[in-house]
Amino acid sequence: MENTIEVKGMRKVFGQNAAIKHVSFNVKRGEIFGLLGPSGSGKTTTIKILTGELGQTTGDVKVLGIDSNRFGTADFKARIGILSDNSSLYERLTVYDNLKLFCRLYNAPLAHIDDMLREVNLEDERSKTVSKLSKGMKQRVLLAKALMHKPDLVFLDEPTSALDPGNAAQIHRGLQKLNEAGTTIFITTHNMEEATVLCDRVAFLHNGELQELDSPNVLRYKYSTHAFHVETFAGDKLVIENERGNADQIRDLIASGQVKTMHTDNPTLGQIFLKVTGKELV
Amino acid sequence: MNIQRISAIFEKDIKDFMKNMMLLTMPIIPVVLALIYDRMGDGEELPLMLIYLIVGVTFSAVTASCMMTMMAEENEKKTLRGLILSPASFFDIIIGKSLVTGLITMISLAVSLMIIGIEPFLNVQAIIGLILLFLFFLLLGIGIGLFSKSIAATSAYLMPVMFLFGFTPIIYSLGLNEGGMTIAIAETFPIMKAVEAHDNNSWSSIGIIALWVVGAALFMYICFKKTATDD
Numbered sequence: 001m002e003n004t005i006e007v008k009g010m011r012k013v014f015g016q017n018a019a020i021k022h023v024s025f026n027v028k029r030g031e032i033f034g035l036l037g038p039s040g041s042g043k044t045t046t047i048k049i050l051t052g053e054l055g056q057t058t059g060d061v062k063v064l065g066i067d068s069n070r071f072g073t074a075d076f077k078a079r080i081g082i083l084s085d086n087s088s089l090y091e092r093l094t095v096y097d098n099l100k101l102f103c104r105l106y107n108a109p110l111a112h113i114d115d116m117l118r119e120v121n122l123e124d125e126r127s128k129t130v131s132k133l134s135k136g137m138k139q140r141v142l143l144a145k146a147l148m149h150k151p152d153l154v155f156l157d158e159p160t161s162a163l164d165p166g167n168a169a170q171i172h173r174g175l176q177k178l179n180e181a182g183t184t185i186f187i188t189t190h191n192m193e194e195a196t197v198l199c200d201r202v203a204f205l206h207n208g209e210l211q212e213l214d215s216p217n218v219l220r221y222k223y224s225t226h227a228f229h230v231e232t233f234a235g236d237k238l239v240i241e242n243e244r245g246n247a248d249q250i251r252d253l254i255a256s257g258q259v260k261t262m263h264t265d266n267p268t269l270g271q272i273f274l275k276v277t278g279k280e281l282v
Numbered sequence: 283m284n285i286q287r288i289s290a291i292f293e294k295d296i297k298d299f300m301k302n303m304m305l306l307t308m309p310i311i312p313v314v315l316a317l318i319y320d321r322m323g324d325g326e327e328l329p330l331m332l333i334y335l336i337v338g339v340t341f342s343a344v345t346a347s348c349m350m351t352m353m354a355e356e357n358e359k360k361t362l363r364g365l366i367l368s369p370a371s372f373f374d375i376i377i378g379k380s381l382v383t384g385l386i387t388m389i390s391l392a393v394s395l396m397i398i399g400i401e402p403f404l405n406v407q408a409i410i411g412l413i414l415l416f417l418f419f420l421l422l423g424i425g426i427g428l429f430s431k432s433i434a435a436t437s438a439y440l441m442p443v444m445f446l447f448g449f450t451p452i453i454y455s456l457g458l459n460e461g462g463m464t465i466a467i468a469e470t471f472p473i474m475k476a477v478e479a480h481d482n483n484s485w486s487s488i489g490i491i492a493l494w495v496v497g498a499a500l501f502m503y504i505c506f507k508k509t510a511t512d513d
Contacts, residue, residue: 107369
């Protein structure tokens, strides 16, 4: 499959500090790729390099087949959408006027505004001044702004961090729909559930280095102990290793009707991150 | 350059401008000053220095000040980054943002000059001088707006701009030695060169104002490039 993002030996140094240390990865076309890491791990720096807001110190970076020294071109900018901590809205203008500005800058049809407002569940707020919106509503307007021109590739930096679970779920459905239509999504998040639900592959970034990169299911299998966790009606909690010799014990427990719950060990992405890096993903 | 993008930024800015009380009151200052000077003149023609003081106040208090505030607000609220990351080019953004200020300046200057009498400005050098002065203050305003990072900080920069470049003709009323260094330096400033061009139909003075414009353009370009990326 064709790569939408190609990063080889990317390094970014600020003064004496290396924020990104020789990072390499590819993002396939049509993929939802999650970059996970705690604050200060280099996620935002990575997004800034991939969107042309920062230049890498060394290494090769290609996005949508375009080399990083051409990220300033209108053609490149028209093909990407960005929602980052640098994204902002004009507070004195209405939601509609904010989106209209960006629709015209990206040469997108104005009809997209109402489509996007429906997607982010803000149809009733279209004439409201942005300063009167809640933080979560502003985040949804920013998301609409990032997606309105139907970009080939979207960068989302913590897209649902300010949203309640209901709105976050709606945004997830919208992103999945967008992805099904062919848009590649590059997302950074602290939310492990979000990463598990949305991402085809995730990468763990810690201290500017990639520690792991694979699909959430493969990672969960890789870091699973493969043991069975059994809870009996008597309240006993047993951990039975997934070995041929333990088959009789499991069969006996089931046959005697003692098993209340039984499941394999499936670590969450957060637990895997802790195991790999020794740091909590917060 | 893309006309649709320029007009989109212009349309956004005009809506934003109409809701910004601080910016809305700025164009009134030169008009009030023109009314006061006109009453003081007792029907007599005002000295050229006083007329250019009103021009200086218009360009510093309206052009430079509005531009500074608008750019600093875009910078402070991070909305400028949204424009920079969009397909709009450097020229689309700068021209789109300058159009509102240009329009307001034109209205404010035209009303002020009509109050004190527009006839003295009906010659080529005076008109070219006014256009170059407008560009100088506009580019200086954009540069300082980008440089100052917050609206609050612009007020600290606005005062020196107003007194140095806008109110330069006042220097003659300070009782300084006519042949002294201060007056000699002040006479190289854009407003003074515009007065000279107007008075003597001098093209060399127009050339010196053009150099000030080039300097302001360079300053603005450097500030824009620094703002465009996080490097």
